Amino acid sequence: MKRRPLRVxxxxxxxxxxxxxxxxxxxxxxxxxxxxxRELNKSPGAYLPDHWQWNNYVDVWKHAPIWTNMRVSLVVxxxxxxxxxxxxxxxxYYSARNRFRGRGAFLLxxxxxxxxxxxxxxxxxxxxxxxxxxxxxxxxxILVNAAFNLPFCVWILHGYFSSIPKELEEAAFLDGAGRxxxxxxxxxxxxxxxxxTAVVYTFISAWNEFIVALxxxxxxxxxxxxxxxxxxxxxYQEHWQYLFATSLIAIVPVVILFVFIERYLIGGLTAGSVK
Amino acid sequence: MQxxxxxxxxxxxxxxxPSLLGRIGRALVPLLWLGPSIVLIAVVVLWPVIxxxxxxxxxxxxxxxxxxFHGTGDFTDLFAESDLVPVLLRTLVWxxxxxxxxxVLSLALGQLLNARFPGRRAVRWAIIVPWAASVxxxxxxxxxxxxxxxxxINRVLLDLHVIDKPVxxxxxxxxxxxxxxxxxxFVSLPFTSFVILAGxxxxxxxxxEAARVDGAGPLRTYFGITLPLLxxxxxxxxxxxxxxxxxxxxxxxxxxxxxxxxxxxxxxxYMYKLAFNDxxxxxxxxxxxxxxxxxxxxxxxxxxxxxxxxxxx
Numbered sequence: 001m002k003r004r005p006l007r008v009x010x011x012x013x014x015x016x017x018x019x020x021x022x023x024x025x026x027x028x029x030x031x032x033x034x035x036x037x038r039e040l041n042k043s044p045g046a047y048l049p050d051h052w053q054w055n056n057y058v059d060v061w062k063h064a065p066i067w068t069n070m071r072v073s074l075v076v077x078x079x080x081x082x083x084x085x086x087x088x089x090x091x092x093y094y095s096a097r098n099r100f101r102g103r104g105a106f107l108l109x110x111x112x113x114x115x116x117x118x119x120x121x122x123x124x125x126x127x128x129x130x131x132x133x134x135x136x137x138x139x140x141x142i143l144v145n146a147a148f149n150l151p152f153c154v155w156i157l158h159g160y161f162s163s164i165p166k167e168l169e170e171a172a173f174l175d176g177a178g179r180x181x182x183x184x185x186x187x188x189x190x191x192x193x194x195x196x197t198a199v200v201y202t203f204i205s206a207w208n209e210f211i212v213a214l215x216x217x218x219x220x221x222x223x224x225x226x227x228x229x230x231x232x233x234x235x236y237q238e239h240w241q242y243l244f245a246t247s248l249i250a251i252v253p254v255v256i257l258f259v260f261i262e263r264y265l266i267g268g269l270t271a272g273s274v275k
Numbered sequence: 276m277q278x279x280x281x282x283x284x285x286x287x288x289x290x291x292x293p294s295l296l297g298r299i300g301r302a303l304v305p306l307l308w309l310g311p312s313i314v315l316i317a318v319v320v321l322w323p324v325i326x327x328x329x330x331x332x333x334x335x336x337x338x339x340x341x342x343x344f345h346g347t348g349d350f351t352d353l354f355a356e357s358d359l360v361p362v363l364l365r366t367l368v369w370x371x372x373x374x375x376x377x378x379v380l381s382l383a384l385g386q387l388l389n390a391r392f393p394g395r396r397a398v399r400w401a402i403i404v405p406w407a408a409s410v411x412x413x414x415x416x417x418x419x420x421x422x423x424x425x426x427x428i429n430r431v432l433l434d435l436h437v438i439d440k441p442v443x444x445x446x447x448x449x450x451x452x453x454x455x456x457x458x459x460x461f462v463s464l465p466f467t468s469f470v471i472l473a474g475x476x477x478x479x480x481x482x483x484e485a486a487r488v489d490g491a492g493p494l495r496t497y498f499g500i501t502l503p504l505l506x507x508x509x510x511x512x513x514x515x516x517x518x519x520x521x522x523x524x525x526x527x528x529x530x531x532x533x534x535x536x537x538x539x540x541x542x543x544x545y546m547y548k549l550a551f552n553d554x555x556x557x558x559x560x561x562x563x564x565x566x567x568x569x570x571x572x573x574x575x576x577x578x579x580x581x582x583x584x585x586x587x588x
Contacts, residue, residue, distance in 0.1 A: 011392040018387065019401035025416045025461075026404060028427055032419060044433055044441060045425035087311040094308035101302065106309055111581075113320050115515075115574040119522040119543055123550055123563040124323030127330050130339075147319030150312060208409040211524045215551065226411050230529065240419055247412040251404075258407035259400050266473045 026251070033057070033245040040240055053241070057249075060242040066249075068221050069228040073250075076138055076213075076224055077206035080145035084153050084202045085195070087146070092157035093183065097166065107158075114151030118144055118212045126215050140216045141224070145206035153198040156264065160194035161187060197264040204254045225250050327567065330560030337554040349557035353565075356558070358537040358545070365452070366521070366541040373456050373520045377463040378513050382505075384464060385471030406465035414529035417458045421445055421530075448538035451531050455539070458526050463519065467512040474508025475501070507580075514577045518570060542566050 032040070033056055035049040061067060091110075095103055118125060125144060126135075134140040164187055172182040188195070210226045217223045220231075225246065232243035306313075334345035353359060388399055405413055420427045423443035432438045445451045478501065486496045524543050527533055533540035533548055540548065546566055550559030 008392055011387070011390050012394065015387060015392055015394060015398040018384065019398045022401045022404060022461075022465075025413060025420065026408070028420055029412075029416045032416075040425060043424035044430040045422070045427055047427070047430070083315070087315050090308040091312040094305060098305070100305045102305060106305075106313070108578075109316060110312070111578065112574055113316050115518055115577060116320065116570060117519070117522040119524050120563070120566055120570045121320070121323040121327060123330060123546065123556075123559050124325070124327030125319070126550070127326040127560075128323050131326070143315070143319050147315045150315060154312065204407060208411075210409070210411045210528075211547075214528075215547075226409055229412070230415070243415065244419075247409070247415065251408040251412060255404050255407045258403055262399070262403055262469070266469055 026248075029244040029248055029251075033241050033248060035241050037239070037241060040238070056241050056245050060245045063239070063242055064228075064232065064246075065220065066225070066228065066246050069223055069225045070250075072138065072222060073207055073224040073226075076141045076145060076209075077203045079138075080142045080149070080206045081199055081202045083142065083146035084149050085198060088150055088153035088157055088198065089195075092154045093161050093187070095154075096158050096161035110151045110154050113148070114155070116148075118148050118209070122211055122215055125212060129216055135216055136218050136222055137216075138222060141206075141209070141213055144212045144216075145202075145209055149202040149205050152201055156194050156198050156201075157191065160191040164190050193264055197261040200257050200261045201265065204258060207250070207254055324567070327560055327563050330556060331564045333557055333560075335556040339554070339556055345557060349561040352555070353558045353561040358540070362537060362540050362542055362545045365539075366543075369452070369456060369459075369541050370517055370520050373459045373463065374513055374516050376456075377460050377467050377516055377520075378509060380460065380464060381467035381471050381512065382502075382509070384468035385475055388468060388472045389475045402465050402468060404465075405462045409525075410462050410523075411525040411529055413462055414458055414526045417454070417461075418445065418530045421454055445531055446535075448535070451539050455526050455530050458530070459520055459523055462526070463516055466519075467516055470508050470512035470515075471505065474505045478504050510580045511577075514573060514580055518573050518577070521566075521570065521573070542569075 031048060034052050034054065035056075036051050036053045039046065039050055091106070095106060129135045129140045132140075134143075168190075169182045169186050172186045173179060177185055207224075208226060209224070213224050213227045217227060220228065229243050229246050229250075232239040232246070331349050332345060332347075334342040334348060336342060384402070388395065388402070421429075421444040423429070423441055423446070426441075426444075428444070429438070429441040433441070442450070444454055482500055482504070483496065486500055491499065521541075522543055523541075524547065527539060527541060527544045528547075531539045533544040537545060537548070542562065543566065546559050546562040549555045549562055
């Protein structure tokens with residue numbers, strides 16, 4: 001086929017324009033985070049800061065206890081990820097390797113759970129946490145995030161485990177590695193992309209979770225970043241520059257992580273119905 | 276190893292009938308592996324469902340103390356709210372509008388991401404950003420960009436002479452809804468476009484070759500071949516998008532708070548405000564049950580579309 005340079009030029013132009021549209025709000029976040037407070041009230045707003053206040057990124061840590069909130073986000077997301085993985089791995093492995101009564105029912109339960117976001121159950125979750133005396137605890141957030149990300153992890157790991165031929169594992173088993181040894185020496189290393197995707201995705205969803213944290217936590221030192229940052233804007237003061245500096249600190253690392261797992265995501269999110 | 280080889284060579288002796296205890300034991304083995312997952316789902320997903328239904332049947336004081344069984348009283352109260360019908364209609368417009376616009380744009384974006392041009396990887400990365408970033412934070416930057424005095428959007432529109440004085444976009448319910456729907460489309464697009472892209476990548480090249488040999492133009496090829504073959508991807512992406520958009524909370528919460536009063540609420544924010552702002556806990560439970568049933572219907576549609584039984588073989 002003949003190369004059509006005009007077509008490529010057009011595609012490139014459209015492509016880069018689309019990229020700009022998707023990045024524009026975050027670019028605006030960046031520019032706002034660098035404005036001194038007095039420039040924020042200019043009307044109409046300026047495109048660029050007159051004075052580039054890089055210090056905002058230093059001052060924000062002193063202005064608000066964002067380190068505390070960040071630690072909460074890290075602990076919740078980190079522990080939830082571990083809990084999810086510990087629950088998902090054996091389930092995914094067993095259901096990929098064996099046919100047994102109740103397998104279909106289990107996978108259906110997983111699929112249905114995936115479709116129910118915490119939002120649709122938030123009233124029930126809140127009432128349960130009140131009953132368990134778990135309101136305003138990190139444990140409540142960890143449990144909720146672990147459970148609602150479990151389906152994705154089960155699906156993606158299930159896919160990987162199913163794709164590894166049983167014979168490969170049996171060979172290691174016969175060589176005396178034992179069932180668990182075979183799992184750790186053969187199956188898991190091959191499934192690394194699946195495990196990494198599960199870990200990163202769970203961590204990011206827990207990191208970004210908002211509605212349950214908003215509902216369940218009340219003490220400022222037990223609130224994750226998502227719940228804490230709106231408090232930069234109150235009736236009395238509006239620190240948009242700090243709000244967006246904190247936002248970018250929260251967003252940039254997870255975007256970078258996300259880029260690495262992008263190509264593995266769709267299979268797990270659509271339960272493999274689009275291959 | 277030797278032992279196993281000998282045994283294999285000799286063939287399997289007929290297995291003795293397992294004892295009852297052995298059979299029970301065998302049936303319990305799966306529970307050992309699946310147990311942790313089942314417990315987690317039971318405690319965090321099933322329990323709240325029961326708790327939610329119970330809440331919708333109880334009477335509460337405004338401080339949240341239960342006054343006992345209330346029958347269908349919470350539902351009667353909810354259906355008597357004058358805000359309910361507008362909220363339901365708004366939710367319908369919200370979901371249908373966002374999903375249609377999202378799907379049309381995703382079909383175009385998927386095509387773009389599948390085409391070859393320099394920098395395609397970087398463009399894919401850029402489109403991922405709203406997917407990875409917190410939706411709340413994305414909604415907050417949009418709120419700031421739509422600010423009456425200092426917002427970028429008013430500035431750009433003033434410079435382009437589209438408007439002659441700043442507009443307070445989020446103060447008027449209709450304008451606010453349109454902008455919030457645009458933000459919802461913005462955060463929905465990455466996922467749906469990548470599902471479409473995944474679908475496009477499954478279409479074999481020789482199908483297009485055949486169409487070219489038959490002399491089909493680009494439009495005919497797209498509507499005759501690409502779109503029909505994309506059907507499963509479009510279906511799955513739209514159902515998941517419907518569920519996500521229906522459950523969407525942070526966008527409205529951050530941009531208008533559902534206000535003024537309930538003028539920009541959907542059923543999700545309405546349910547939340549009933550419980551946590553207005554202290555009508557029983558009514559909120561009733562709203563939650565209604566929402567839950569609506570999502571359940573969507574999930575059933577998804578299960579049909581995903582043909583999950585074939586998937587798990």
